[in-house]
Amino acid sequence: MKITHCQPYKKANFIKFTFLVFFYLIMFLPSLVIGQPPRGPYVISPRVHPDKTVTFSYLAPQAKEVRLSGQFQRDPVAMTMGDQDIWSVTVGPINPDIYPYSFIVDGVNVMDPANVAFFPNEYFKASLVDVPGDEPLIHALQDVPHGTVTYTNYISEVMEDKVMPLVVYTPPGYEESPEKEYPVLYLISGTTDTEETWFKVGKANLILDNLIAQGKAEPMIIAMPYGNNGIPISGPASPDVVPMYQAFSDQLVKDIIPYTEKSFRVLSDREHRAVAGFSRGGGQTLWSGLSNPDKFAHICSFSAYLTREAFEKNFRSFYSNPEETNAKMKLFWLSVGNEDFLYQQAIDFMDLLKEKNIDTKTLVTGGGHTWMNCKLFLSEAAPLLFK
């Protein structure tokens, strides 16, 4: 009886053990495959606590110094080594938002290996920490109808038939209403960002899901192109910056808009077309929007500007008859943070437009040239679009 009882028990244990060896191997396999040492203990990082302090952890048996760099603090802070070679530090409380951060390990910037949330960028690598609000923030994943984000691509004739990526948000209900057509926002990220940055960092999809659910924004399509058109900026003495702007404007008008209108159910009149962007994308927005007032009735520039000289040289027709321009433009939005390194220039441009009697909506916030501000700018500008 005892044997009969023990036999299946042992067998079950054997099966479990065999499975567990299998899983244990697989657990550490990716590290082995990639040429890293086995990971050792299971690190969970970051951990956001109820009081909005956050603990960051990093496994580094050989490091001499590990620091935490993040946009929720001014300077990097030291981490200390605890059990099992894990360095950690608890910081905050942190004001609810999504922030880029990285570890500085013996002087080397490293993404958090335990964190999947990352900042797509061509020239630095950072992870993202999401500190939720007591009430859900406008970019939080909430229990509302969700749109989808589609990765697609188009052939750019302007860029010699190169296949270019495009990330497109379609709002909730898009699939279910196959007859309905939507207004479209072309949304451009900054220098060294990619076509993914407005999605992965800017949370454009979740912001619109929430604004639409709250009845604050019109359901719209958002097309997010890759702003780097490969025209090199050689340095301060290079004459190639204006051609880059112009070439992007051409790409937008000749390639991106036609592709989007062919592939998605888009209202194709200027009153239902907007362009917006951050930093370099804000400059591309201004150049494209002001060059093509017949195409765009909505222009939103986040943390960017045009010089007086560039504006007066290239866009005389835009301001020479302000009444006509103001009647045609449905929204001309400009925003910047008061700690942005472009703050004064952006303010000067706002003043210049006032001086030219061009109607604008402006927003000056706290904070700097950051994606925390990007989310805020989109959240505030999107409700004004297509109305």
Place this chain on the structure above:
Amino acid sequence: MKITHCQPYKKANFIKFTFLVFFYLIMFLPSLVIGQPPRGPYVISPRVHPDKTVTFSYLAPQAKEVRLSGQFQRDPVAMTMGDQDIWSVTVGPINPDIYPYSFIVDGVNVMDPANVAFFPNEYFKASLVDVPGDEPLIHALQDVPHGTVTYTNYISEVMEDKVMPLVVYTPPGYEESPEKEYPVLYLISGTTDTEETWFKVGKANLILDNLIAQGKAEPMIIAMPYGNNGIPISGPASPDVVPMYQAFSDQLVKDIIPYTEKSFRVLSDREHRAVAGFSRGGGQTLWSGLSNPDKFAHICSFSAYLTREAFEKNFRSFYSNPEETNAKMKLFWLSVGNEDFLYQQAIDFMDLLKEKNIDTKTLVTGGGHTWMNCKLFLSEAAPLLFK
């Protein structure tokens, strides 16, 4: 005359200079924002040369030792510091494929900051280098009609109403043929991978675009879930591995399939439904597929297996009447590389199925437990689906 001539020239230069200062600032801004030191020189890495050697470069003024780790080589190789604090090394020629790699900077694994192509994973961070073939490889972006990849999410009742991510490939023509319904492949990645890995590393979308263009594969939808269902695997003595498999199978059948069929135009009979996966996802594939033969007529397991004990204990009905099973199953595919650490177990499982008189298609390749093999397995298995 001279003045008249020079004036606009100077003015144009001033405008250009102003723009360039603006761009120069923006160029270095992301580094400043993220708390890294300014990047200094513009690093291009990797550079794939016509002879298929590849130069990798990394800016690290303070590093004492930088090495290149990559799946195209057995051991890390030393990099040397050249001009402007840039470490580099040229390796190869490399056999055409897409490989994960990283830099080991004073013992710390680092993604390539200059490279946008990355390996989505929960526990390590790697970049990707694409060495093209003389003729385009099956995963290459080619001039053929392209499908799209959609990021969406579903509410998982099995996971207590958690919002779960799902990445979905729809084939070329999906948008243009609003009446057409497609077969669907549920495709699961490995331990520590994410729902993005089959897209970003496995290139499932491009492989299908090319196979469809060549007339080799049926146009199909591919739904790529997040395989980590949060049930912890505590270690080799833990009894929780089988519940994790079973819970994932439940999630697939009760949440993922219904969501996919509601949201996409999917043929919903078992003959038009397949499940496939790699590593842990291969195990989840076997468990889900064998537990639900009424749901799946196609099962493809890449680099995974079930033990004889688990198979005989849990899936007796699958092999007790092999003629019936063989008549019902349209495809039961098993593949593994002969350097895979699971090679022998996978071979044993192939033998076990033969012994039970279950029809299978098997493929044993060179190489290990890698995503290079994943791409190959999908390329070879997909043409057999839904036929």
